[in-house]
Amino acid sequence: MTKTGPSMRHAQGRAGSAAVAALVPSSSPAPAAQPAVAHGHLGLAGGTALYVAAVLGTGVLVLPALAAAAAGPGAILAVAALAIISIPLASTFAALSRRHPDAGGVATFARRAFGPTSARVISYWFFFGTPIGAPIAALMTARYVVAVVGGDALTTTLIAIGLMVIPVIVTAFGVRFAGWLQLVLSAALVAVLVFVLAAAVPHGEPANLQPLLPHGWEGVGLAMSLYIWAFAGWEAVAGIGGEFRNPHRDIPRATALALVIVSVAYLAIQTVTVLVLGASASTSQVPLLDLVVVSTGRGGGIIVAVIAAIVVTGVFNAYLAAFSKLGAAMGRDGDLPRWFGRGAENGGVARRGLLLSALVMAAYSVVVLASGDLQPFILVHTSIAAAVYAVGVASALVLLPRWSFGWWMALLSCVFAAGLLVLAGWHLVFPVGLAAIAVLVGLVMRSRRRPVVGSEASAVVSAGTP
Template sequence: MTHDGHHGIGLTQGTALYVAAVLGTGILLLPALAARAAGPGAIIAVGALAVISIPLASTFAALSTRYPDAGGVATFARRAFGPSAARVVSYWFYFGTPIGAPIAAIMTAQYVVAIVGGGRGTVIAIAAGLIVVPVAVTVFGVRFAGWVQLVLSAALMAILVLALAAAAPHTDPQNFTPVLPNGPAGVGGAISLYVWAFAGWEAVAGIAGEFARPRRDIPRATTLALVIVAIAYIAIQTVVVGVLGPRVGTTQAPLLDLVTIGLGPGWGLVVACVAVIVVVGVFNAYFAAFSKLGAAMGRDGDLPAWFGHGAERGGIARRGLLLSAAVMAVYFAIVAWIPDLQPVILVHTSIAAAIYGMGVASALVLLPRRSLGWWMSLLSCVLVLGLLVLAGANLVYPAIVAAAAIAAGAVAKVRRQRARDDRARRSPTRAA
């Protein structure tokens, strides 16, 4: 079933989904992790990622505007490099990035438990619930998720402004020196962590086909989301460094500490609300993208055709959502028992960097040469190469997923050839 343009998502819904996908759950823990890695240099890392995100966001906006499709980056790769590249990207996103779902849910659950009390079992139970609710929302389609996200994003911004404004007066200028306690390497480490925060443009490419007026609203939504996310992260990182200082090395819930310092211990519930809003919001955006990509993979032959239902604009891709939920359940069972999330975060960001690499390379082929989008994609290639270098040994995981995708493609090709041979053998018999 398809719908006309009036039934697509608009600028406000699209911006809300973009903000959710990019802002993400990083605000819950990353400011503390980055400050441990780089001290005040973490603020430089955030600024650097914000600058890097400009050409990246512009590149994906240009591609999404020209090729709004449920396949997202896989569609771009297919047009630029063929079906094998598309299959690899699809596998990276559909079977690789879901590892971020349990990480995000457990981060959030840790915040909630720090406030309401409980042990590891409570964390796991809350985390599981936080995944189930957005899955239920996405069952009703991307447009419904967009309206839900609009409300969630507005509430999140209001609460963040309150928390930061209350904590900022407690800033100690001495906490900003030395600027680079761990040298440039510390800033590089913080940048690698913050890729988690600024990843998301590759996800929202998959919902570009749901915009009622993609050529007008995708560039606008991208610009608004980029500005909002950059301001939010720079503000959060600056206040975390300035207020917490050396204490950032021991905190597990930096926003909770800021709210406690600024407003008192009775305001911990505010942080719990922030945590829940953030994770439900980011899952709304990502699950919508997962469901549409699963349908596109079924349509394009990268998954069984049964999953292709709902790939069209306005369609509700419940079958794609079902499979992505199953993938997340497997990852959840694994990640739930890993005590230190940082290595898993780096695995996730390496997959994001690999997807970005394929996306910006596709842009160089697809966008008109020497256009603004083409120049942005050229700059993005240089920046993404830097991210891939920073990812280092963590690129082993996307390499394994890519090998699985290529192997699956080879098996599918053999099966198709056998089916054609069988038809050819039967055909003369029928003719006789």
């Protein structure tokens, strides 16, 4: 994961102005005046690359198959629905990030809107919940590599472990990918996807679109729940808002560009997967590889394995930065021991936050790698994302100027977020449990800070009197 700090240099692009206008029109009220704060050096190009890496992520590797198993061709409708829902969600988080750029991200928004307890709940969801996605992403990638080079379950596990350990070690020593390299990784991902899809499209069969809803609308709902994994990320990158050179200008632009790229990519790959693979898509563990085999033969598998590694590298770049910065922000704000607070400042290196996030990832890795079945863990991850979205957009209704474009997007997002919570179903037990722990921690901390008054104060004075 990239630490998007002072070492980055980015050109200030002007592409995507039309998409930006759709998200943040010029008539939007200007943010309220705030004290001058130090920002990083992340520009439009690098910011867009990070957003694409965080949101597009590893979903391209396995979600088209899982969604096809859940909904058949109806998975295409699920992707289209989530792409539409993402417009107000992404707009809301862009509006919040440009007004309140801080390492705490959504936790900062919740603190400003609802107080420290809400912020602690968000922090616990994100910091102790979403790292479950790390072993899932690593296992997705390892399966692609093994499918090409060969190996057994042990080989897959070892590769997955290596994919997680190496980025943590590199980040711990303060070595960061340059912004231009992250841009190259995201560009390579998009380029290879275009190549694979273009080569596979001629082999598609329109008959594979029938029946459209073999598992009914319930299957579409399950596919949407799975695809929240793919469209989650806007809440994660909110924590790097302070790393932009010009948050007010470039955060909305980067959000708009990334939203278009991600939506088109996922809709295209789900459609082509269904058209080309048909019923076999639901049983594939490596759908991109299967598309390559159909169109170019086994030789193209090397390309897919390489792009899988590129994908997971980009995702870990983005998320390790977010995890470590959030851990530092939690230490700074008292939601973790103060020892973890170093590096929370914009441009700082949060090594202690990184250490704790690595331990959390390791704990989840034991469970996920031992199971090997990704779907239930993906649904746990997406239930956390839905809960974070719900509190985040509710915060926006309080923090954003009423009747502004961002406020209206937040209002619409609240409706969509409620729908995502319904789709999450019983998996919400996991974020509810983490929320209960966060509240309990807050009560314990409050009791320890309770002032000494009344008879207790007299007792203390008496005990101290010679």
